């Protein structure tokens with residue numbers, strides 16, 4: 001095979017960068033990101049980080065690593081360097097990263113009032129006593145006194161020395177996301193002290209300066225000392241903005257750290273989803289930093305385009321291209337750019353299924369890259385697959401949505417003869433229509449990447465407009481059949497709160513997402529009813545509001561689209577619904593529907609209310625399209641089909657990340673592999 005060459009336009013991305021006493025091999029930088037595995041899952045942590053180093057990143061950092069027992073985000077299993085016994089396990093990650101020529105970084109953190117310190121049952125610390133941010137734990141963080149400050153500085157130094165002993169090249173002081181004691185000191189909202197650590201700016205920045213200097217003294221001879229600093233709090237939890245105190249911090253400490261890793265707070269803005277944020281969205285906030293410091297600057301922005309990366313460097317915005325999600329979705333992104341394989345880049349779709357796992361304290365996953373988080377547990381690799389046991393075996397995949405495409409791609413890469421058929425005239429299954437809904441276009445990358453790959457493979461046949469019957473499938477005489485026929489939104493209102501159909505659901509003015517996805521829209525006053533709890537109801541509501549309907553969004557949940565808290569989108573969903581004028585009614589169920597009105601009931605009180613409605617859209621759940629599968633089961637029992645399975649929404653409707661994971665699993669397990 002002809003070896004592809006790097007496009008010279010991207011040479012600049014492969015230049016080394018000096019960071020204090022260490023030098024990177026290129027400008028690709030995996031910024032700290034939690035993978036929710038924890039110290040007890042060290043093999044998984046090692047495998048995850050090692051894979052990113054193998055894929056060509058010049059720096060691979062591990063996530064927030066707690067320096068002391070007064071700081072944790074339990075039940076999220078953060079790594080820690082509280083004491084010397086943590087050095088050896090963590091050093092295994094470092095060794096695995098360095099094996100591939102990358103520098104290893106660690107983000108040393110103390111969560112202050114944002115970590116309830118629940119695991120070790122200590123009292124959380126704060127510049128001034130207050131309840132923890134984000135957590136409902138019944139404990140107030142206590143005011144840190146002078147002795148505590150001395151202890152805190154010692155904990156940081158000691159943890160830095162442990163990090164150096166573990167072999168890290170870059171050691172962070174963490175001051176971002178409104179998840180850091182040091183950030184709370186900077187902020188006039190959380191720091192009400194009257195001593196030399198409170199009041200005027202010079203006092204509020206004192207502890208950050210002291211900590212950076214302490215860490216430099218302790219490890220700066222051989223390790224680079226970085227600060228991760230959020231220059232702007234876009235949620236306005238704190239008073240830090242890029243115009244004022246954010247900028248003043250960078251000016252005051254300009255050349256103290258060896259590296260500035262700059263971003264915005266808090267997390268839903270930093271890891272902003274593609275529904276609400278474009279690639280490179282942080283630039284207007286962080287672009288001043290390089291003008292203020294002589295030290296290298298790394299920043300983030302869901303960068304997947306090499307042209308966008310080059311532009312950041314050439315325009316003097318960044319020295320290093322930071323990435324969390326692009327490195328989750330494609331650990332081999334740098335190598336692919338280096339080898340001129342741009343079409344092979346598996347671009348992050350910005351769906352934040354990854355953050356949802358971390359928010360729920362489950363090991364990381366990725367919609368685009370089903371091997372993320374499975375490197376050790378399942379032994380999956382993002383690029384390499386085991387060879388076919390017999391390349392003459394042919395497999396038929398019925399259904400060209402995320403699950404079917406992923407199964408077909410995995411099997412084809414393994415070397416089997418693969419045929420994939422879909423009844424529709426476009427590839428993508430559910431995404432054919434969903435990607436056309438408001439704000440979801442980037443999700444189409446799930447389809448585009450896989451179809452692009454399959455179309456280049458000689459052992460793949462692809463058939464659109466092919467509605468297969470059970471007889472057709474049996475006549476194909478495949479060695480294995482994978483049914484990925486998807487699911488359909490139900491129209492009867494059965495969902496999380498309704499076990500029986502909602503009375504009136506059969507009336508002509510009652511719609512479901514299938515109708516909206518098909519472009520059949522109601523008009524007038526519309527109630528969109530959500531028992532699905534993820535994105536579809538709010539997307540439908542926006543679609544209808546933009547089409548001129550007066551929309552009321554009603555849900556049984558206590559918050560709108562509650563799963564979007566985990567994808568970091570809830571705040572943006574609410575803001576956008578408010579902006580478009582959608583009324584939000586929570587904690588409320590639909591009791592019945594009749595012409596021109598619905599009866600709703602408050603879940604807490606049972607109080608009923610009659611609401612006028614020209615139309616109702618029920619977004620309450622989906623049912624698998626599994627008729628073909630069940631017919632094929634009979635054919636398998638009759639010996640007419642050799643082997644059969646179903647994947648994705650056909651097996652059980654869920655998020656796209658589950659579908660691609662199912663597809664990968666089917667592709668990996670065929671041929672007798674245990675996994």
Ligand SMILES: Cc1cc2nc3c(=O)[nH]c(=O)nc-3n(C[C@H](O)[C@H](O)[C@H](O)COP(=O)(O)O)c2cc1C
Nearest residue numbers: 031032033034063064270271300301302323324325
């Ligand atoms: C799953 C996940 C976990 C994260 N955990 C951390 C963390 O532990 N520490 C941190 O400073 N930032 C964390 N972040 C934020 C990222 O480092 C990064 O700033 C943000 O995702 C924007 O970069 P991106 O657009 O390249 O993803 C996390 C992001 C993701 C997606």
Ligand code: SF4
Nearest residue numbers: 348349351352354366
């Ligand atoms: S889960 Fe979604 S947002 Fe996260 S890395 Fe994967 S594709 Fe990107």
